[in-house]
Amino acid sequence: MSEQVDWYDIVIVGAGPVGLTLSTCLTRWGYKIKHIDNRAEPTPTGRADGIQPRSLDLLRNMGLKRKIMAHEPAKVYEVAFWDPSAEGIARSGTWASCPKFIDARYPFTTLLHQGLIERIFIEDIQKHGGNIHRPWTITGFCNDGKDKTYPVEVSLKHVERGEIEKVRTKYLFSGEGARSFVREKLGIKISHKDPISHVWGVMDGVVRTDFPDIKMKCTIHSDSGSIMVIPRENNMVRLYIQIASSTDKDWNPRKTATAEEVQRYAEKIMKPYFIDWDHVEWYSVYPIGQGIAEKYTLDERIFLGGDVCHTHSPKAGQGMNTAFLDAVNLAWKIHLVESGFASRSVLSTYESERRKVAANLLDFDAKYAALFSQRQPSAREVGLANKASATDSDVTDHHKDNEFIKAFKDSCEFTSGYGVAYNPNLFNWSPAHRSKSQLFLSYPEHTTLRTGRILIPATVTRVVDANVVHLEQEIPLNGSFRLYIFTGDLAENSKALKDFSDHLTKKSSFYSSFLREDIDQVSYHERHNPHSRFFTLATVIAARRDSIDISSMLPPVLARYRNHVYADDVWDQRVPNSNAAAHAKMGLTEGSGAVIVVRPDAYVGCIVRLSKGTGTALDEYFNAFTSKEVGSHRSQL
Amino acid sequence: MSEQVDWYDIVIVGAGPVGLTLSTCLTRWGYKIKHIDNRAEPTPTGRADGIQPRSLDLLRNMGLKRKIMAHEPAKVYEVAFWDPSAEGIARSGTWASCPKFIDARYPFTTLLHQGLIERIFIEDIQKHGGNIHRPWTITGFCNDGKDKTYPVEVSLKHVERGEIEKVRTKYLFSGEGARSFVREKLGIKISHKDPISHVWGVMDGVVRTDFPDIKMKCTIHSDSGSIMVIPRENNMVRLYIQIASSTDKDWNPRKTATAEEVQRYAEKIMKPYFIDWDHVEWYSVYPIGQGIAEKYTLDERIFLGGDVCHTHSPKAGQGMNTAFLDAVNLAWKIHLVESGFASRSVLSTYESERRKVAANLLDFDAKYAALFSQRQPSAREVGLANKASATDSDVTDHHKDNEFIKAFKDSCEFTSGYGVAYNPNLFNWSPAHRSKSQLFLSYPEHTTLRTGRILIPATVTRVVDANVVHLEQEIPLNGSFRLYIFTGDLAENSKALKDFSDHLTKKSSFYSSFLREDIDQVSYHERHNPHSRFFTLATVIAARRDSIDISSMLPPVLARYRNHVYADDVWDQRVPNSNAAAHAKMGLTEGSGAVIVVRPDAYVGCIVRLSKGTGTALDEYFNAFTSKEVGSHRSQL
Structure with missing residues (x-):
């Protein structure tokens, strides 16, 4: 060959949560990785920030939880609902973000900005001898099969110097975010469950206020509009404001608003409470629609994950958490195949398991929005749901007819991350599995454990x-x-x-x-x-x-x-x-x-x-x- | 004046646990400190390593616990007793190091080598703008009162370069360890509660063994002698071996033993189990007697603390913990005086409170040794003591006659650090306090809280x-x-x-x-x-x-x-x-x-x-x- 070509186990494009999690796992397990990102630096401010209870379990299992907690993140134990009242707004209720019926070690959402989380992964990758190459971008790729072991050729370009590099790899992973070059080149379509798009404004900053729930996660509906409040580390608060919706008469996906406009808007919504800004750390406006990629891979050599595959509203704080689990799901399957333990067929379960989770997420996203906009839970309803035991029995037996409690429980399981349930397949035993021994124990007859769900803590x-x-x-x-x-x-x-x-x-x-x-x-x-x-x-x-x-x-x-x-x-x-x-x-x-x-x-x-x-x-x-x-x-x- | 003289709030001599804790508090509270140590580097290996449950509370309260835990220290939840048996040795029982009747957040002893602990304090001091000057030693001092605000003159010398520096200070603190220049110059005597001295050998290393309790704290008595086993971070284990006692016929305080001799000795004691050494990280032999300084200060300007004031056997793991609390006790009293809140009289309570704790420690040390050597607790006795509630009632009511249970409970309280109880004084209210209001609540009539003890956790x-x-x-x-x-x-x-x-x-x-x-x-x-x-x-x-x-x-x-x-x-x-x-x-x-x-x-x-x-x-x-x-x-x- 005339060109010098390097060989890798995997090329990872994008150093957001999904790419970094995949890179961390595979670096630790000894794989040779080319990991690039087209940004010169990790995320400096803003972006995703919510770590679910289940994700915190995962981060602890990776030995990274203590480093997250060292940043003194905010912890959300309860969500408060505020509705219009004679004075402006009034609290109509609160509910636990991870109620007692969920058996969680960490029954709260951890809030820390994405850049700090990324840095924790990057340090771990470096500690194990890996690195992220910046700013590099992908300009082309092809599973040409010219080499049986390294079937994929990838072309990379330095964003500033224009330098070109060609490498061969066993796998290519796109964790590029919603606008993915790889997904587009593969011709993988995004399908939209909910045709409605929104423009969101999001602002991080430090405020002074007499609003009593400023340290809680809040959904505030007022006659002047709606916002969502999320507490953050270092006395910060994040506000999400829906600026436009495709259901608006004058819908324009390019509609925008200045930081000052959003601040004035928040002031109006939060009356009779005052809100003064010490400073704004980050502000962004972005249009977003619900979408899910039709495929996560075409050939089980080139894979997609994270926002490349699923986009949705920021309300339920699911993006980063879904990304973590996409990456871990793929990491161990590639590992088992490449280390000679498993047959290549297991790789198909990445799409079947993770795409279903994304589809559920989109369904949930729509239901969650409806749940919030239709009516608020009564204190009694929330109390009943909170008291329900870890099994479904109490609720199904006594309150079967109450749709709200069911939706509430489902949504808590989902937002806490414990709702992820993989269907039966070659890993997740069911009576349909090819192993038919009478010794397999089934839920709920013999055990409280369910295959495809996490181990119950003890x-x-x-x-x-x-x-x-x-x-x-x-x-x-x-x-x-x-x-x-x-x-x-x-x-x-x-x-x-x-x-x-x-x-x-x-x-x-x-x-x-x-x-x-x-x-x-x-x-x-x-x-x-x-x-x-x-x-x-x-x-x-x-x-x-x-x-x-x-x-x-x-x-x-x-x-x-x-x-x-x-x-x-x-x-x-x-x-x-x-x-x-x-x-x-x-x-x-x-x-x-x-x-x-x-x-x-x-x-x-x-x-x-x-x-x-x-x-x-x-x-x-x-x-x-x-x-x-x-x-x-x-x-x- | 002909000389250039610097002025400090306090000069601290010695950067072991007591000096560093004092320095950390006062640096955070904004004081100007000259902190010296005659060693060129912090403790590299060995020395003290046991952090009591109560000390962990303190370290958490200082925001340092997470850094301790990041080193993955060993945690001792139980102590095992091994006694001679037909085969060599056999386990006669175990007891909790911090049983349930003690209401502790962290019911275990944390084991980490002193150097790592020192570095955590040093980093904190540096983060707040302080520093330790090394290798410097103290060559003289005098409370000459030539300056009313800075009455003490201190002479310091660089250990290598011989450079001399004179400074004036409000306070001088000696945390120099058992051989204290300051204590000696002040003519403060050490009194000996127990006239018996010992020579101890202590060895840290990594072993392979089939001894089942190698990850537990153990006291092993065999016909070939006795050792104490303490687990450490990184698969290490510490062995304490008593090499000589002043009760021996051929007593020689300079008696020593090589590392190899101690290893052979341990092998004999631990039979029928094998013990092989991967490597020895640290080994030391030192003679030690029980002693307590007669005074902790003469003038309430020059103070002593830590090992300067009290020495005892290493068995109960109390040295570093007592040092932490000496330092904190003095820190806030100096702070209250120097910031104008309290009258100078409060400084006298440093000696009255902390010297009593040291005296109790020495009494305990003797009793603890006796308890171990006389007879082992029966399983039933340990069970009874463990079941006893947080109040004394169960034990005193039903098992009043059992001296062993009382001694056991006392010793657990003591070794966990929760036994520290300061006597009534101007801070610790009692009916003898000058404030006589009827509204003061007393233990046990009105409250479970006792003045001079820590707040009950909730x-x-x-x-x-x-x-x-x-x-x-x-x-x-x-x-x-x-x-x-x-x-x-x-x-x-x-x-x-x-x-x-x-x-x-x-x-x-x-x-x-x-x-x-x-x-x-x-x-x-x-x-x-x-x-x-x-x-x-x-x-x-x-x-x-x-x-x-x-x-x-x-x-x-x-x-x-x-x-x-x-x-x-x-x-x-x-x-x-x-x-x-x-x-x-x-x-x-x-x-x-x-x-x-x-x-x-x-x-x-x-x-x-x-x-x-x-x-x-x-x-x-x-x-x-x-x-x-x-x-x-x-x-x-």
Whole structure:
């Protein structure tokens, strides 16, 4: 070849939340990445800023939550509704942004400006040897297949110097935002669920006011118009104002307003309260319509994610959160394929899982808007919904007829991020899955866990050091499947546990088929992947910590994960009468154990009863997507 | 004068925990400090490493806890006891390091090496414009009174260059450690409670072992000797080994042992378990005796603190924690005097309060050693003690006769840091205090709070933003007295609340006597000190958050602290039947309110019933130590 060409595992275009999250995961897992952004600097001010409860779980699982919190973000626990009154406006009610019926570790939305969040990811990427190249843009790409391993050619250009670079890559990812060169070149259309477009004004600044809810998230309707108020770090507040709508008679998508006009507008709306501006940090006007990309990929080599795929109103604060999860969903699937664990077919689930979430988001966006504009919840209704337990039973049994409460609950689940539910597929077991063992446990008959949803949180005691820990956070986002072995009563289930661990160590098992090549050199101190890079095992025992002796009571394969053995002995308010609260929260009893398979992104894959055939059932489950056949019909050691 | 002399508020000698804590407080509060240390660099490895639960509260109150936790320290929740057995050693029991009967936010000891902790303080000092000068040493000092404001002259010398500097200062503080030049020059003697001295070996390193409690704090007695095991960050472990005791026949305080000898010794003690060393990070042998300085100051200008004043065995992990509290205790008293709030007499309470704590520490140290060597607790005894409620009643009623449980409880309180109790004095109200109002509430008749002890923790909802917060942490360590106004039922107590706030705004009141000079220029966003640098007010209302409107329901002086108004509406497991858990935990009812005065260091000063005369009672209380007379007999506005 005449040209010098560099080779990458992936080229990532765009260093907003979706691109940075993908880059962070793949950099940590050792991939060679070309990551470009056409801006000279990260976001300096403004833009997205809301981190949902579920996203905070994710950031903690990535080890980044503490850095977010070090910026002292605002936390929104409640949303207040203000409506027209004789005096101007009056509060008609408040509701929790993440009510008690949702079992969340962090029942609040965290508000911090996108630039600070981006910098946290960038630092992490750099710490692991990666980098973002700025300002570079993409000028062309082609999956020409000229190289089997690196089928995609990408042309890049330095925005200032005009320098051109051609690279070859296994994957190309567009996280370019709503105006995506890659999406356009691929001819992927945006479809519009709701034909109505809006022009929004958004302003960040510091104010002085006697408006009592200035530190809360508020929706204010007045006879002079409507705004949304969101608190921010450093005494800042963000105001969203709808400047025009395509339903207006004089609709003009280029309609704009100056910062001063928006300030005057806000003053009018918020009367009788005063609002004075110390300073405005950021102000922007942008037209936005609801839209969703028809495809997230054409060839499973070139992928789209984040705002490239879905746009919607800023009201529910979903953009960045959806972007985080798009990226993580794709990251581990690419990882499993490229590291030889999974067949290429798993990549199709990126679009099927994430596009459905985006479609739900758009449906929700429309419903949410209607919910806000139609009528306000009564205090009683909000109270009833808040009191409803984590299961649906209270609400469905007693208040089935109240559509509002259902909509309210759905919207809380959605805005908190816990509403994401992936449909059954090769990862998310259902009776339609190709593995048909009778040992799979189904919701709601056998377990409270639902496949395609995240693991229910539980507090347990780590046996080795007696630390009280959050079980669902004990295994970091390391690209491995997480196998939680709930043993129930150890004496009762010791035979089943031994059968299971014997199966794990059989050469043909799903577990032993993917051992580390360097297994003999693994450090004594390795906590998560002593045997395989694709599995981390954790054992949860229904017993008091001081009654557990790991080395004598557990089979060696489980005992090796000595930092992942837990006593289920911490009282939990949600299951106050249980002696083994973690078991009870998962809907398991002390009498019968289970193995919960959790995907690398923390969503539940399947739940299998701990019994003689557990290992075989899991062989079947993993056979649905492993790169090679695993299980007992292979020749045994 | 022929010489160029610099003038300082304080000269601090030594940049260990005590010096750095003092320096951090006073730098933040705007004082001019000369801080020297004779080491060229901060502690590189080893030394102290245990942060008690109470110290973690303090570090959080200083805004430093998150930085500690970012280092992923080890956390000790339980202590295990190992005793001789037929096989070598066997576990005879474990107990919680901070059992449930202690109401602690962080019921564990945090282990991190002293150098990392020092660096966190140093960064904070530098962020606020301060610095540590290294390597400098003190060569002389004299309270010659030649200058009334700066009575002390100090001579300093650069350790390497030999350069000499003379400075004048208001205060000199020695945090030089056990061998203190200042203490020696002052002729202050060390008295020895326990005449027995020991030689200790201490080793930090990374080990491989099948000893199951290597991640726990352990005391191991075997027929081959005894060691103490303490887990550390980064898979490290610390071993303490007693190499010699002055009770030995061949006692030699210079007896030593090599690292290899200690390793062999540990191997023998820990049989039948193996212990292999990956590497040793730090090893030291040092002779230590129990000792306490007879005085902490002679003239209330030159003060001593930390290891200068008290030395003891390392077993209970108290050294650094006592140092933190020595420093904070002195910092706010110097601040109150130098900023014109308090009379100079308050400085005498530094020695009276802190020397008693050190004396208790030494008593405890001896008892603790005896407790460990005499006999081990039975599982039943530990269980009983653990089950005992936060009050003493269960234990004293039912198990009065069991000396062991009492000793166990006392020792847990002590090692957790919650055992610190200052005696009645001008700050810590008792019936002997010069303020005699009938409105003062006493323990245990009227309140669970005890003067001279820290405020009981309580979780409440901040009204302005609905955040669920830790009340005791809401006011940072800012040098101000913290006035918590527990209103009880607002409707019932509105008259008393108005009387109290009317009193606050009277020109002669303790509150209005110390208003800020720049009160008219104070920022709208000032949270803690809008009126006075010496007081922060917080109002706790026995009502649900959504029923509270700050501006219409609270008097303006309290409403101004809009970020410090709380709804007492969060359920608490410790008072499960109360609708106002924070009130209940303080022993207050919803019917009658109270004002709790908390010293700047978080210890309770007094508790006054909310009633017509509350303000007058507080005038009397503060009159015991303010620099000018306050109260109603002064001419009123």
